[in-house]
Amino acid sequence: xxxxxxxxxxxxxxxxxxxxxxxxxxxxxxxxxxxxxxxxxxxxxxxxxxxxxxxxxxxxxxxxxxxxxxxxxxxxxxxxxxxxxxxxxxxxxxxxxxxxxxxxxxxxxxxxxxxxxxxxxxxxxxxxxxxxxxxxxxxxxxxxxxxxxxxxxxxxxxxxxxxxxxxxxxxxxxxxxxxxxxxxxxxxxxxxxxxxxxxxxxxxxxxxxxxxxxxxxxxxxxxxxxxxxxxxxxxxxxxxxxxxxxxxxxxxxxxxxxxxxxxxxxxxxxxxxxxxxxxxxxxxxxxxxxxxxxxxxxxxxxxxxxxxxxxxxxxxxxxxxxxxxxxxxxxxxxxxxxxxxxxxxxxxxxxxxxxxxxxxxxxxxxxxxxxxxxxxxxxxxxxxxxxxxxxxxxxxxxxxx
Amino acid sequence: xxxxxxxxxxxxxxxxxxxxxxxxxxxxxxxxxxxxxxxxxxxxxxxxxxxxxxxxxxxxxxxxxxxxxxxxxxxxxxxxxxxxxxxxxxxxxxxxxxxxxxxxxxxxxxxxxxxxxxxxxxxxxxxxxxxxxxxxxxxxxxxxxxxxxxxxxxxxxxxxxxxxxxxxxxxxxxxxxxxxxxxxxxxxxxxxxxxxxxxxxxxxxxxxxxxxxxxxxxxxxxxxxxxxxxxxxxxxxxxxxxxxxxxxxxxxxxxxxxxxxxxxxxxxxxxxxxxxxxxxxxxxxxxxxxxxxxxxxxxxxxxxxxxxxxxxxxxxxxxxxxxxxxxxxxxxxxxxxxxxxxxxxxxxxxxxxxxxxxxxxxxxxxxxxxxxxxxxxxxxxxxxxxxxxxxxxxxxxxxxxxxxxxxxxxxxxxxxxxxxxxxxxxxxxxxxxxxxxxxxxxxxxxxxxxxxxxxxxxxxxxxxxxxxxxxxxxxxxxxxxxxxxxxxxxxxxxxxxxxxxxxxxxxxxxxxxxxxxxxxxxxxxxxxxx
Numbered sequence: 021x022x023x024x025x026x027x028x029x030x031x032x033x034x035x036x037x038x039x040x041x042x043x044x045x046x047x048x049x050x051x052x053x054x055x056x057x058x059x060x061x062x063x064x065x066x067x068x069x070x071x072x073x074x075x076x077x078x079x080x081x082x083x084x085x086x087x088x089x090x091x092x093x094x095x096x097x098x099x100x101x102x103x104x105x106x107x108x109x110x111x112x113x114x115x116x117x118x119x120x121x122x123x124x125x126x127x128x129x130x131x132x133x134x135x136x137x138x139x140x141x142x143x144x145x146x147x148x149x150x151x152x153x154x155x156x157x158x159x160x161x162x163x164x165x166x167x168x169x170x171x172x173x174x175x176x177x178x179x180x181x182x183x184x185x186x187x188x189x190x191x192x193x194x195x196x197x198x199x200x201x202x203x204x205x206x207x208x209x210x211x212x213x214x215x216x217x218x219x220x221x222x223x224x225x226x227x228x229x230x231x232x233x234x235x236x237x238x239x240x241x242x243x244x245x246x247x248x249x250x251x252x253x254x255x256x257x258x259x260x261x262x263x264x265x266x267x268x269x270x271x272x273x274x275x276x277x278x279x280x281x282x283x284x285x286x287x288x289x290x291x292x293x294x295x296x297x298x299x300x301x302x303x304x305x306x307x308x309x310x311x312x313x314x315x316x317x318x319x320x321x322x323x324x325x326x327x328x329x330x331x332x333x334x335x336x337x338x339x340x341x342x343x344x345x346x347x348x349x350x351x352x353x354x355x356x357x358x359x360x361x362x363x364x365x366x367x368x369x370x371x372x373x374x375x376x377x378x379x380x381x382x383x384x385x386x387x388x389x390x391x392x393x394x395x396x397x398x399x400x401x402x403x404x405x406x407x408x409x410x411x412x413x414x415x416x417x418x419x420x421x
Numbered sequence: 422x423x424x425x426x427x428x429x430x431x432x433x434x435x436x437x438x439x440x441x442x443x444x445x446x447x448x449x450x451x452x453x454x455x456x457x458x459x460x461x462x463x464x465x466x467x468x469x470x471x472x473x474x475x476x477x478x479x480x481x482x483x484x485x486x487x488x489x490x491x492x493x494x495x496x497x498x499x500x501x502x503x504x505x506x507x508x509x510x511x512x513x514x515x516x517x518x519x520x521x522x523x524x525x526x527x528x529x530x531x532x533x534x535x536x537x538x539x540x541x542x543x544x545x546x547x548x549x550x551x552x553x554x555x556x557x558x559x560x561x562x563x564x565x566x567x568x569x570x571x572x573x574x575x576x577x578x579x580x581x582x583x584x585x586x587x588x589x590x591x592x593x594x595x596x597x598x599x600x601x602x603x604x605x606x607x608x609x610x611x612x613x614x615x616x617x618x619x620x621x622x623x624x625x626x627x628x629x630x631x632x633x634x635x636x637x638x639x640x641x642x643x644x645x646x647x648x649x650x651x652x653x654x655x656x657x658x659x660x661x662x663x664x665x666x667x668x669x670x671x672x673x674x675x676x677x678x679x680x681x682x683x684x685x686x687x688x689x690x691x692x693x694x695x696x697x698x699x700x701x702x703x704x705x706x707x708x709x710x711x712x713x714x715x716x717x718x719x720x721x722x723x724x725x726x727x728x729x730x731x732x733x734x735x736x737x738x739x740x741x742x743x744x745x746x747x748x749x750x751x752x753x754x755x756x757x758x759x760x761x762x763x764x765x766x767x768x769x770x771x772x773x774x775x776x777x778x779x780x781x782x783x784x785x786x787x788x789x790x791x792x793x794x795x796x797x798x799x800x801x802x803x804x805x806x807x808x809x810x811x812x813x814x815x816x817x818x819x820x821x822x823x824x825x826x827x828x829x830x831x832x833x834x835x836x837x838x839x840x841x842x843x844x845x846x847x848x849x850x851x852x853x854x855x856x857x858x859x860x861x862x863x864x865x866x867x868x869x870x871x872x873x874x875x876x877x878x879x880x881x882x883x884x885x886x887x888x889x890x891x892x893x894x895x896x897x898x899x900x901x902x903x904x905x906x907x908x909x910x911x912x913x914x915x916x917x918x919x920x921x922x923x924x925x926x927x928x929x930x931x932x933x934x935x936x937x938x939x940x941x942x943x944x945x946x947x948x949x950x951x
Contacts, residue, residue, distance in 0.1 A: 134949075167850045303931050336935065
């Protein structure tokens, strides 16, 4: 199978790159192993300090609404952290004094929402807090099974019965100006959090739960849908195993499911993530990049990989594949001619692109621009008409949905 | 008697102290146990968890071997829910001398250990993970023991016999009257001071007994020998596997609950390091290399953590490795030895012989108090161990028990009946790796003196599984915050717990362990905002 671009990794970096390239008319395939960092996405685009029109537009076209309001957000353990750009679910405040009185509502039997920690955190900011538990008959079945009361299972039920939560909260609400709810709403319908806010006569704040993150999974699903609507090929549950590289050019990659049907492309993007996502692999002696065997920046002495203090930054988390100025990945000391690396597989080797979600997005856009610049054909007109056709088609199919 | 007056004060909440308190309490004494941190924090909780048959000592230390096999049989009777009767193999590899096997079996038999030479083929069938190259095998009645559970059960029984326990309380000095120790000054974790009085005080502090003795003005020469161990994420073997040769490094592989443990090393360390022993990369390499000779699949099995304990050996000679010192029991009556009345030190020994140590120490206490009552700890089961089979226990409590309920019964024994409640929500799992429910955690908080998440881990296995507390730590912290009514304290506790888990993870931080650690660090720092 032949594409213009093949992307390894369906996390935030890979999806942003895939959507942008596909929209510009380049046929793109994404090989996605399944779970990625979006499954524990906090909902905030950390390290992005400025409003990002390009990102906001891309997300909006995918049905993901963000807002920009530099300030702080409430963390699941009751602390506050600086944030500027977030999903609309996530409330941003100018200060941690987010109200006068707060009603914190948890679900009976749900241990992954830390209501007492949130109460204590808010009380430190001078708020009066009241914690109440609500029970819905629809959740009873989940409560009976010892490991079912988890965010996504609850969210699936809530997609149908969220309005009952609104009713319960309205009954419980006394003189509180703020209501805190767990982030278990709007898994399949992004408009639900907004509708809950409209239904409750107080400021409603959705606070995070233990992963998986409901807004994160929704974001993942919407990005994937957008990519496919644009005509992209999303190979879910597949894994890149190895590559055919000659004279510094990647010709194709081998994946687990496609076996002898190699994925060929003019350009490849490695967006395979860090250790968790298996973009980086470690053994007692070295840190490796498993698909291409790229050069990885890491300390030779394993004792230097860790900080004995859990709370401190860990050196191993900064390790990543080496790249040149245009993010072309380096193998055996030389940049490959058509393989780019983006997102957390870079570790913190390229601090100028930011960290976490910021690194994913900034490096993805940089590589998209580079690929578009390099693939600009001699005959401009032909290429442009091609793009127009493509995007019109995709917008039509979007309307059909 | 005033509330702060007792017949005996026991310092040290390891297995020796808890066992001594149980024995004293069962003989009718008013007892107080004082522990500066939590139960089983020293050598008690930092070893293989091997229920020795005594075979390991048979050739070089017949006395220890005899003590071990006797206690082995007693513990199988009185501590069923803390013990897994796996049996063990002593294997001879091509590089070992097969002639040693004859010596070994003879020594075992004369110590009363049922050691039976079996065909290597049979050994491979009994224990598929064993090194297939073995040229000889001996089967012995080794097993595994959960030291945390054993310690908690002894402490609970002491309490059921009227004993009092002060955890997180440090002895800051002794109260003297002439040449007699009549009590102790203490300070607890909240900075509160208290004095307690008793005609006899027992020093059962393991390696820290050296410092306690010095505080009392007497010298007990100790020899801190560090032993490093690794825990693997799977129960690779079902039988304990030992090398049939002179005891050496990393030659015992013990299955326990859901994991297995390889160890150990022996390195002399200075006293200052006893409070914070670290496992070095060289030790990790040695443990993996030697361990793979017992069970080759260990070289590709995920390692969960590395940890080390300090053996409380009493100095006897100049052997720099500490291996040739007898693990024998040392009970010092300081009145006879040093002219200091009202003070007894019980040390040496090992987890296996804790009950016998307790009996010897209690005999000494009773003699001082002029009490003549027989020791009954060898005959009466510990609370939870009244039934032998945990499956039978689970069946009795729940008609058709789930795997989680069976796991609870295996951890709690007959006490598991306490977690049955009318509320199905108590069955919700807090720790999915080890299948620990809300009910079991609440039962531990109610009955077993839990103040921190780490305490809870020792009593329930919360956070001991594959994820090393990634998901359960936060959930359990929620329950503790509710029970103690203090979130601020719990927030710090959660950070301490994760730090403690990381301490055992980073020495083996590669592969899937590093993947898990990256996820945990990311989630707690950036997602949850700890």
